[in-house]
């Protein structure tokens with residue numbers, strides 16, 4: 022229960038206009054829950070206001086319009102902005118505005134580039150047809166190849182979002198985009214980035230291991246791509262959110278690719294867009310259905326959801342794309358081709374729809390779709406039958422099943438080669454929804470430690486015991502270690518404990534434990550922290566509290582799709598059904614401000 026002493030009430034109390042305090046209270050509270058702004062009219066009916074702030078006097082719009090603390094979009098700089106029925110802290114309104122303005126700039130500059138780029142791509146017709154298998158597979162494919170649409174649009178656009186679930190080929194599409202780009206411009210400068218070091222590293226690995234045939238020259242170009250975190254790309258000043266790259270000192274690349282963009286909050290999103298100059302193309306990859314960032318905003322999801330139908334294109338772009346198909350190949354479905362697109366982001370967001378990793382008919386593919394679509398009959402069938410090879414649902418939170426899973430950690434502990442041990446550690450993970458309580462990360466980590474100790478595989482006598490798996494909890498740009506990086510404690514040749522990490526090139530790096538700042542044990546981690554990672558097997562432990570607001574379909578979808586071959590789901594029927602029925606709601610103005618890209622307000 023909220024008390025008058027809580028931090029949001031204190032914040033509201035700093036403002037002299039007493040009648041505005043209930044709104045400021047709500048704004049502060051909602052910001053801490055990940056919302057970028059509030060719709061005061063909708064919220065004032067709710068019972069979220071503590072006494073004595075629960076009395077709102079007068080007409081809200083008039084109150085905000087008359088206040089010296091509140092400005093409008095074009096008004097003087099004040100602590101808050103009231104814009105199109107939403108109330109923002111000035112800073113967050115600014116971030117949203119930067120995002121919209123930068124997208125507008127990208128769209129303006131690409132119109133000029135289109136004829137030249139179109140011509141350049143037409144010169145690469147053979148390569149494009151070969152990459153998308155048009156010659157050999159013509160006619161055998163049942164549906165239009167959305168990867169081809171994504172790649173061609175990304176190459177002619179300045180700003181593109183490629184979204185899709187796990188295994189839909191986002192990385193493969195990037196490999197094809199790069200192959201075409203290097204054919205057009207062998208000297209192209211490309212940056213690969215992601216919000217976490219782990220995600221950036223994983224993208225670079227997947228690019229190196231792509232199944233597409235590359236020439237030696239392109240292989241060499243791929244080999245030179247160095248994955249970096251967004252903080253490193255933008256050149257963070259220490260651990261602050263100030264960056265050396267911004268509109269006045271833009272990034273000097275031809276193309277910037279950002280993976281796992283669903284994890285980027287509104288602040289970093291705005292700073293990224295601000296730092297990408299008008300001559301640089303930007304491609305954002307992510308799964309719009311995944312959990313959003315821990316901090317405020319769900320920008321990637323919001324930008325994707327501005328369109329009710331995905332993959333709509335104008336007939337001009339459809340003609341351009343379809344010239345690369347051979348006759349027998351399926352073309353873009355007719356209902357998606359229009360004369361003019363009302364949404365400015367049409368042709369800039371492409372959804373890849375076919376998973377090449379999971380079947381839609383069974384296993385992780387079927388269950389994750391059923392969760393995100395709240396498909397209750399399919400979920401009921403999973404709960405009733407429990408006969409899927411890739412999914413085990415344990416409704417009784419069985420200790421034996423838990424221990425059998427934890428036993429999987431023995432492989433990395435007994436692996437003498439530290440690089441291999443790091444890989445084996447990352448074969449499996451326990452994913453928790455919460456931190457506190459018996460089913461939270463802290464208790465579950467202790468439970469696994471205790472079990473492995475009982476088996477005499479671990480001796481956790483001190484903080485940095487041999488083989489402790491740890492996750493770094495903050496960015497250390499100076500050490501090139503970032504929040505979310507995972508390492509193992511092992512003694513070095515001199516017998517001193519060190520924490521070992523793998524860098525982007527696969528080389529081992531060791532640090533004295535005291536030098537890397539706060540870490541936590543990572544046998545189990547939160548679903549939030551697991552974003553950007555995939556594991557062969559996961560145990561998803563959902564707390565037996567169906568009413569918990571954090572238990573949403575996005576959370577369970579994100580957890581399940583971290584698993585590549587098997588998911589053990591510990592939850593009751595009620596918990597799973599309640600989570601599937603609940604969706605993350607994050608207020609932002611992006612969806613209803615998207616028309617500002619075309620009609621400057």
Ligand SMILES: Nc1ncnc2c1ncn2[C@@H]1O[C@H](COP(=O)(O)OP(=O)(O)OP(=O)(O)O)[C@@H](O)[C@H]1O
Nearest residue numbers: 185186187188189190191192193194227232377378
């Ligand atoms: N068009 C395709 N034809 C055949 N196989 C494909 C195709 N596209 C992707 N794949 C295969 O599907 C698997 C997943 O592809 P990829 O890693 O590109 O997907 P992703 O969307 O990036 O996945 P993740 O969400 O896990 O990062 C890979 O083994 C890849 O080789």
